[in-house]
Amino acid sequence: MLQVWALEGIPEVAPGADLVALIADAAGGTLVDGDILIVTSKIVSKAEGRIIEASDREAAIDTETVRVVASRTSESGHVTRIVESRLGIIAAAAGVDASNTPHGTVLLLPVDPDASARALAAGVRERLGVHVGVIVSDTMGRAWRDGQTDTAIGAGGVHVFEDLRGQTDAEGRPLVVTMPCVADELASAGDLVKRKAAGRPIAVVRGRGDLVGDLDLPGARSIIRPAERDFFHTGSAESYAEGFAAGAASAAP
Numbered sequence: 001m002l003q004v005w006a007l008e009g010i011p012e013v014a015p016g017a018d019l020v021a022l023i024a025d026a027a028g029g030t031l032v033d034g035d036i037l038i039v040t041s042k043i044v045s046k047a048e049g050r051i052i053e054a055s056d057r058e059a060a061i062d063t064e065t066v067r068v069v070a071s072r073t074s075e076s077g078h079v080t081r082i083v084e085s086r087l088g089i090i091a092a093a094a095g096v097d098a099s100n101t102p103h104g105t106v107l108l109l110p111v112d113p114d115a116s117a118r119a120l121a122a123g124v125r126e127r128l129g130v131h132v133g134v135i136v137s138d139t140m141g142r143a144w145r146d147g148q149t150d151t152a153i154g155a156g157g158v159h160v161f162e163d164l165r166g167q168t169d170a171e172g173r174p175l176v177v178t179m180p181c182v183a184d185e186l187a188s189a190g191d192l193v194k195r196k197a198a199g200r201p202i203a204v205v206r207g208r209g210d211l212v213g214d215l216d217l218p219g220a221r222s223i224i225r226p227a228e229r230d231f232f233h234t235g236s237a238e239s240y241a242e243g244f245a246a247g248a249a250s251a252a253p
Helices: 019-027 041-047 057-064 113-128 182-194 236-251
Strands: 003-006 036-040 051-053 065-073 079-085 090-092 105-107 133-142 145-156 202-206
Touching: 003 182, 019 041, 019 113, 019 202, 036 041, 036 113, 036 182, 041 105, 041 113, 041 133, 041 145, 057 065, 057 079, 065 236, 090 133, 113 133, 113 145, 133 182, 145 182, 182 202
Parallel strands: 036 133
Antiparallel strands: 003 202, 036 202, 051 105, 065 079, 079 090, 133 145
């Protein structure tokens, strides 16, 4: 049976905060071996001091951007940019967040979310004596689908994939490509109970202890598809413009 609940009593997190201590206090001895903590990236960023002075959010996005994937301007003049960040994550605004931060500041994603997740997992294991895993989650949109969902951007002591290739389905047919990204599924499950404005940034998932393992397991960075296997390198309008320009250049005398 799968159980998911949010930890109550996590205070507002400030730079330098000891997240392990906050988790230990909030959990109150309720964690057991095999539990998986889903930690909202925002409190990790705050604890790590990733709050910067920035009256212009767009400038902060520029500093975090490696490549612009797509850009659209609405009728009201608002510009939405889908970009690849320095973490390799493709998302709107490079994960730069201006909500729930002091006026005139923005919040950047953790420098290394996998390292942050491993440090939290190691700290909780040592302090509470329980073999837990940690997923650092962030909210993202999805290609072809409206709305957002939480996904894993960092993982420590958790298998991020459940590799079913080589097994058979219920009808005995071999599974060739089936490899669920369980880290993203766990992040989404946690978001159902954390919610966006309830002040509960950490959830506990119990019932998938089979996914908890060594701290040196591949992190969430391994989820990102490498460029050579990327079917959607740029947005549709950008791809069309690039192809049109290449065709025009090749046709020129």
